[in-house]
Amino acid sequence: MMAHPRAHQFLRFSLPPAQDAHAAHAKSCQDQDYVHTGGKQMTGSSERAGASRAYGGGLAVALLASFLTVWTTLVRDDGTGMSFFLLIMAAVVGGFSAWFRAAGMARTMLGVAVMQALLGIAIATAPSTATMPGGVFKALLFGIFTALWLMSAILFRAAAKADRMAAPRP
Template sequence: MAVKAENRSGRGRRWRQVVWSAAAALMLLPLLAMQVTAEVVWDGADFAIFGAMLIVAGGVCELATRISASGAYRAAVGIAVAAAVALIWTNLAVGLIGAEDDPANLLYGGVLGVGIIGAFIARFRPNGMAHAFLATALVQAVVAAVAVAAGMGYPSSPPLEILGVNALFAVLWLASALLFRRAAREQTFA
């Protein structure tokens, strides 16, 4: 796909500045938290993993800026990337099902896999991306239903907690899908 002239405009530059500024601010949060509480204890590996995640996330947002000048498309990518980073980091830090070392948390690899593979199958086109992230939301809900039905993570993760947290992620994936759908409509009428 060719880079559109609009993407090099001020709007694209602002988008990139916001993304990279947010990544830098997020990287500083644990460092600041370590100064005020003993609850946050990060080592070099934690910072390296989080930094790598933020670089990949920022790179994906950069790619979105180059692919489309649509605000809806960029917002959809931003929400999907934020949801993916939050899903990965939450699983690494505390786990969504039971503790962080509970093997049930590996199910979320399937959620991310559906989104990533779906994006490539869609060739990053908005209509296909809408379908990919609708499927991602569905898989997120299925993981929650399976976890609750199988009693996974109990008693450290009660069923309502598992359902609530997964519902939040499913809503984020759905919001991304709806914004991709809107971007597809804009593209149709443009």
């Protein structure tokens, strides 16, 4: 089947040139980059950069807490290691279930911090811990790890807030 000889001319005149389409797309992207916040205009890219730094900080603190948890568990080797590895597993599973988005990661890290605190209380108040030397030091160590998970949650929350501020409003 042959196309009509004038079909090519019709398509050429009815479709916009590539340069005009590119310019229209660039203009629409530029319009979407501006976010109105509190009476002043800010570029969305600066908000996204702040979110990126907060997200990276939250991720770095979570990875630091995970690394230190593994390291102290291997060094200590007192029989409570499985529960600490489950804390890290909860953080990983929570991250995957939240698709590693900032708001979901903030909730995940808050949950892991609560788990860390409850685990610390359970181990510190166990009868077997009372007879071990350095029980008070272990309780302090649990508090430090809980603070690390909470710091990660706060940074992820800041990233989620910056993402909401940078999102284009309908």
